[in-house]
Amino acid sequence: MKRIFASQTTLHKLEIFCTVCELQSVTRTAERMSVAQPVVTAHLRFLEDKLGVKLFERSGRRLVLTAAGRRVHTWANEVITRTRELERELNISGEAELGTAIVSASMTVASYVLPPLFSVFRQNHPTGGVTLLVSNPQLVTASVRDGSCDFGVCILDPRHDVDGLNVERLWIERLVLVTAAGSTLAGETVSPEEIAALPFVSSPRNQVRRELEEDALRAHGIIGRQVVLELGHPEAMKQAVRAHAGVAFVMETSVRDECERGLLRRIATPGVDLSVPVFLVSRRDKSFSDFQSSLMDFVRDSAVGGQPPVGFEVSDVKPPIR
Numbered sequence: 662m663k664r665i666f667a668s669q670t671t672l673h674k675l676e677i678f679c680t681v682c683e684l685q686s687v688t689r690t691a692e693r694m695s696v697a698q699p700v701v702t703a704h705l706r707f708l709e710d711k712l713g714v715k716l717f718e719r720s721g722r723r724l725v726l727t728a729a730g731r732r733v734h735t736w737a738n739e740v741i742t743r744t745r746e747l748e749r750e751l752n753i754s755g756e757a758e759l760g761t762a763i764v765s766a767s768m769t770v771a772s773y774v775l776p777p778l779f780s781v782f783r784q785n786h787p788t789g790g791v792t793l794l795v796s797n798p799q800l801v802t803a804s805v806r807d808g809s810c811d812f813g814v815c816i817l818d819p820r821h822d823v824d825g826l827n828v829e830r831l832w833i834e835r836l837v838l839v840t841a842a843g844s845t846l847a848g849e850t851v852s853p854e855e856i857a858a859l860p861f862v863s864s865p866r867n868q869v870r871r872e873l874e875e876d877a878l879r880a881h882g883i884i885g886r887q888v889v890l891e892l893g894h895p896e897a898m899k900q901a902v903r904a905h906a907g908v909a910f911v912m913e914t915s916v917r918d919e920c921e922r923g924l925l926r927r928i929a930t931p932g933v934d935l936s937v938p939v940f941l942v943s944r945r946d947k948s949f950s951d952f953q954s955s956l957m958d959f960v961r962d963s964a965v966g967g968q969p970p971v972g973f974e975v976s977d978v979k980p981p982i983r
Contacts, residue, residue, distance in 0.1 A: 670708075672741065672744055673704075674704045675741055677690060677694055677700075677701055678704065678705065678708055678716075678734070678737055679734065679738055679741060680694060682726060685723040685725065687701045687702055687705075705717070708733070712729075712733065714727070715730070716730035716733060717730055738807070742806070742807050742808035742944075743808070745809065746808040746947075760950055760952020760953065761791070761792070761950075761952065761953075762789070762791050762952060762953045762956045764794065764811065764812060764813065764956070765796050765800070765805065765809070765810040765813045765814075765815075766793060766796070766801065766814040767798050767801060767814070768797070768894055769834070769895045769911075769912045770815060770816070770939055771794075771795040771796075772795065772895065772915070773912075774914055774969060775793055775814065775960075776793070779956075782955075782956060786955065789952050791956065794809075794810060797869065798817055798818070799821070799869070801813040801814075802815075802821065802822075802823065802826060805826060805943060805944055806826070808944075808947075811943075811947070811949065811953050812942060812943040812949075812957060813941070813942040814942070814960065815939065816870065816873060816937050816940070817869065817940050817942075818869045818873060821869070823942070825945055826942055826943065826944060826945065827941075827944070827945050828940050830938050830939070830967070831939050831960065831961065831967075832938070832968055832969045832970070833936045833937070833938055833968070834912045834914060834937050834938070834939055834969060835912070835913040835936050836874065836910040836913070837911065837912075837913045837927055838856070838908055838909070838930050839911055839916055839919075839925045839927055840902060840907075840925070841925065842923050842924055842926050844905055846859060846860070846908055847908060847928050849929060850928065851928055851930060852932075853881055856878075856886065856930065856933065857883050857884070857885065857887075858887070859886070859908050860889040860906070861886055861887060861888045861908060861909060861910075862888075862889065862890045862891075862892060862898050862907045862908070863890075863891055863898070863910070864895075864898070865893055866891070868893070870937075871891075873937045874910055874937075877935040877936070878933075878935070881932070881933045881935075883933070889906065890906050890907060895912070895915050898911060899911065899916065903924055908928065913969070914969050939964075939969075941961065943957070
């Protein structure tokens with residue numbers, strides 16, 4: 662690349678270019694980036710003029726990358742990712758903290774498993790800082806890729822694109838069937854045939870959590886069950902079940918408290934054993950700080966024998982000494 666290209670190219674231009682690559686549209690890019698369409702067009706023209714190559718070609722109404730455009734896109738993504746990571750690292754006050762980590766996690770794991778786990782870790786690393794972002798699996802992997810977070814902990818669809826990522830299984834989450842404590846929808850146990858006839862509260866069809874649940878049920882011959890309510894967060898699902906909207910398959914770690922307190926009742930499902938794996942996701946080319954590596958190792962070590970972390974209840978976390 663010519664020196665004049667490097668000296669005149671800004672991160673904003675590269676972000677606009679990468680957004681066009683993603684959305685395949687100048688109009689949609691302008692809307693997302695809150696700039697005028699001519700600005701987007703001018704930035705693309707600048708890149709093509711300075712590089713001396715054509716970056717896009719039209720395919721109907723879509724803008725599709727050329728071979729040269731794909732190479733530039735790979736480079737631009739790397740520049741943006743590295744810059745975001747550097748900005749985050751330099752934004753840390755070295756005197757106030759000895760380390761920082763940003764973790765992105767899928768909803769159930771982020772809501773019920775990681776908070777007490779991270780609280781215990783924080784007691785052993787009081788000068789470090791941990792930020793936990795709650796997201797869906799697709800956005801978790803996207804955040805890992807673009808450097809918005811250091812690593813992710815989430816469920817994953819086997820069909821999910823994990824190119825360029827390290828994916829290691831941490832533990833298996835069991836899905837258990839629950840209903841309201843006083844519900845008469847089902848007895849103590851249900852058969853596969855009875856499961857198919859029950860009214861269900863579930864996550865929306867386009868969520869990985871729902872797809873994994875459907876795949877697991879299909880493997881047991883349960884097809885076409887009756888979903889009466891779709892809710893996007895496990896806490897909302899539990900509240901709906903408590904209000905007698907139906908039954909739900911939920912991760913065991915998310916309902917331990919309610920079952921112990923008698924707010925929800927667990928229904929046995931002989932012959933129907935459902936589970937979903939939880940993964941640690943990181944970028945293959947990322948360099949981790951000692952603090953980040955320690956946190957990752959702590960998460961790994963907490964899942965003994967492929968089981969969800971136990972012994973990290975909120976009540977076990979000691980208040981700091983003032």
